[in-house]
Amino acid sequence: MKLHEYQSKRIFAEHGVPIPRGDVAATPETARQIAARLGSRVVVKSQVLVGGRGKAGGIRLADHPDEAESVADQILGMNIKGLTVKKVLVDEAADIDTEIYLGIVIDRAKRRPVIMASAEGGVEIEEVARSTPERIVTIAIDPFLGLQPYQGRELAFGIGLPKEMVRDFVKIAQGLYNAFMACDASLAEINPLVITGGGKLLAVDGKMLLDDNALFRHFELAEMRDADEETPEEQEARRHGLSYVKLDGEIGCMVNGAGLAMATMDITKLHGGAPANFLDIGGGAQAEKVAAALRIILSDPNVKAVLFNIFGGITRCDEVAKGILEALREVPTDVPMVARLVGTNEEEGRQILASADMITATTLSQAAEKAVAASRGEL
């Protein structure tokens, strides 16, 4: 789950990280009031869950409250990479001297959180990693000890921070780490962390990604979820306990198991087609769940054929077959369907599907070939 900038920065602030004064507004009028209250030059920042807001014109300076209102009016409702801006953050504009980077992610190979700092702030860390990897200082953190002060100092000296700022920097690094752990984050990033003209450190931008699997113990964070993070189809899938990702091909795929679902997507491409989606119905899927999955697949107008690939283990082929029929009764369609059911109760499953107008296959390769042909009206 992604958090907005204003949400992330508030969490950082709770852990002692200095952030600019500011507040969030959903209307131009509120933006004006916030700017008036701050009594200084402000920056009006669109709050959408995508990168590249600045380039898209979604971050603008305003010298006085009236300008803040008009700028907010322009930004609110703006479309940035397909997302509509519903809120802006109005922050006191910082007097920026230098921009640095500070972030924490989970390093899968090291099986530790790692904290990274770079003197190259304000640009994407992946970009720095590609062009000048030697400019990133990375330190792995022991999960039982947490971020130690000496590690914070290694980061600070490693990026050439002036020594009078090291103590403050270490506090910020530890605050960021505490925020990361307290929220079960998978990423916590301050980019940029600026050195102001007055020689102070200030987190002017913030980003957090949270571990969805840990939200059960963070009700207050779970409530912050912005529905725009997922497409309506992805939300619908999640409600039914399905794992769905929309892609841009024409072969709808319904599979049990994530690995097999990926392999099924891949094989459609091997046969000259392209997958319309990733969809895992999970283990032991019941008819109702299968019906929901089929509705979601068919709601995509690009879908020209549907490929069912079910390897029955805990999942029973007859249950899946019933679900397919149930869905077809609810959502009549002309889209051709190819079914390949193998494993537990496969015979019963095939018999149930015999009553439907369905193309059948025995191997995955054959099924993919038929689905691609069917999508082109060749079957």
Added chain:
Amino acid sequence: MSILVNKDTRLVVQGITGREGEFHTRQMLDYGTKVVAGVTPGKGGGWIAGVPVFDTVHEAVHATGANASIIYVPARFAADAILEAADAGVALVVCITEGIPVLDMIRVRAYLDCRETRLLGPNCPGIITPEEAKVGIMPGHIHSPGTVGVVSRSGTLTYEVVYALTERGLGQSTAVGIGGDPVNGTSFIDVLQRFEEDPGTAQVVLIGEIGGTDEQRAAEFVAHHMSKPVTAFIAGQTAPPGKRMGHAGAIIEGGEGTAAEKIAAFEAVGVRVASHPGEIAELVAELA
């Protein structure tokens, strides 16, 4: 021969009174696995499918000599269950549970690194040595005994491959699921090393997927430390970056963990990579 589990495996089921736990306990008993104990806190003294239930893993191990455990408890309690098994001295812990928070697994793994206990999973189908012991949720009947070692991050994709192997008369020494989570207990390398040392394994099938760099390190290991042939398959060639493909660990992040780079890593060290699951059995048959 086999790795990690065999007919001497004495299994304790953690979460035995749950729906899944009870169902799979019966399935494992039917397969011939020696399920000697179950654990559910507060249900000690009861029986499930002829298996005695205990309140703690310590008690179960003490009373029955269990040397392996399988975990079916819900995600929010699973890290605790793994630690309990490790602390009771269980040598092999298989965690089926999906959805354990990553930071929980980081702590668990850091703890296990200082212990003798080996963890398989989480978010895995388990492990099976055909006709000896099934410690997992896989359909037992699709497996047959033989000399092909199988190791995989996936569940049903592995069944698909094993089924094809069995159909062709290519039995398996042991089939191991290491799970689809970003932080797990056992890596490809750990399993490859055991297959290399196992006289009952003649060749290995490795099934990977997008996300992380475990496959790349496995390729490196194969190049320097394996004499037995390895055939690989990588799922997720059509997966877009930044999107999680079902498994928590199946995600291309920052341009890293693509199928293309994993396939290239294997091919660079002479490991044959199947272009689709059906081809795996064909490649294995050529070497059998």
